[in-house]
Amino acid sequence: MTIRLFHCSDVHAGPPFDPVVAERVLVEAHAYAPDVFVVSGDFVQRADIPAQWATITDWLKRAPQPQFTVPGNHDVPLFHLWHRFFHPNVFYHQHIHHDVAPVLHLDGVSLIGANSSHGWTIDGGNLTKAERAQLLASADSCPPDNRRIVVMHHHLLTPPGLGRRNGVRQPMMIARLFEDAKIDAVLSGHVHLSYVGHTRDLVPTLRHGSIICQSGTTTSRRGKGREKHQFAYNTIEITGERMSIRRHLYDPETHTFVEHVAHHEYFKPW
């Protein structure tokens, strides 16, 4: 049994959004026919602007189903301070999903959402004590033989070449939490640069660790580092103990995404 995920991130409807690229992503996503279409946050550029939500909900409506999403920091309003501090995910709930930390059990793989986007930081992420407890409970609810994959907007580890970027707060503690929850892999975004790594790069003493898979920005012109002005998504195939992650980058000449790198990672037994 193989589970296929189409992992995109940081679609950013608004000024950075490229509608031509966004249409091409839909064509390729339907051609890939994933088991789940995953978006790891930052649906809009500015959550206070209703037109940006309209753009992205129209795009999501035409993307493959089922979909699995979590909010990003740009999905939290910036100017509407009441909402920002007391109802940071109000627009996400209204337009994208009622749950910021959903769980989806498939045949062999469980997806566990973690909400790292809150109103009291500008750019960085955090998992509160309650959210960490919820993640452990969600992990406990997984069928025993399923691979456990967390989807969370903020990154644990900044890819080389980017300097300091605000990721999730206390990343080493979060890596240990993932170890306790027997999380096999985490899918993230936020830095606008594709990356594959491992939580043991962060905490070498972890016995098992979790595979880290980050998608670059799929439809915004704000790619970073070596993906400056580039658009990216990942396709992920999970078969038994193998997780194959393929990075696709947009080629404007052929108006297609081209596979650039394939990583074949292997899950260790717990």
Ligand SMILES: [Fe+2]
């Ligand atoms: Fe972003």
Ligand SMILES: [Fe+2]
């Ligand atoms: Fe972000």
